[in-house]
Amino acid sequence: MAGNDLGGLLGSLLGGGGGQGGGGAGGILGSLLGALAGGQGGAPGAGGAGGQNPLGGLLDLLTRSGLAEQAQSWIGTGENKPVDGTQIAEALPDETLRKVAQESGVTPQQAADEIARSLPDAVDKLTPGGSLPQGGSLEDIIRAQKL
Numbered sequence: 196m197a198g199n200d201l202g203g204l205l206g207s208l209l210g211g212g213g214g215q216g217g218g219g220a221g222g223i224l225g226s227l228l229g230a231l232a233g234g235q236g237g238a239p240g241a242g243g244a245g246g247q248n249p250l251g252g253l254l255d256l257l258t259r260s261g262l263a264e265q266a267q268s269w270i271g272t273g274e275n276k277p278v279d280g281t282q283i284a285e286a287l288p289d290e291t292l293r294k295v296a297q298e299s300g301v302t303p304q305q306a307a308d309e310i311a312r313s314l315p316d317a318v319d320k321l322t323p324g325g326s327l328p329q330g331g332s333l334e335d336i337i338r339a340q341k342l
Contacts, residue, residue, distance in 0.1 A: 224313055228249040230295055277311070289303075
């Protein structure tokens, strides 16, 4: 499935780390972005303004949930501000988080914690110029960032 491919690409982008089964951080982020790209009714940012790819939709969702400062720090060129699993769990639709957890073989809280750990670095690496990439699929954007 495309989520597995996306998870593999994200895992390689993140240095392949987190390999504690279930695909690690890349697998969980791949599942999350795949769920958001799937047009879930519970993910209002996925196809809305700024959502040309699931990354834009996810960042819109986080911004509307009070995490604008953190999300902008990941896109910008300065230090990445942290988030915790509780903030991620509150920002994501319950259905989306449950789906990601199920696909990854972890609890929803474990999925939220892993997303909180790996998302700032992933977004930072996907936005090296300090802005969201325009056009192209998320897979193309990830491939373009590989050295």
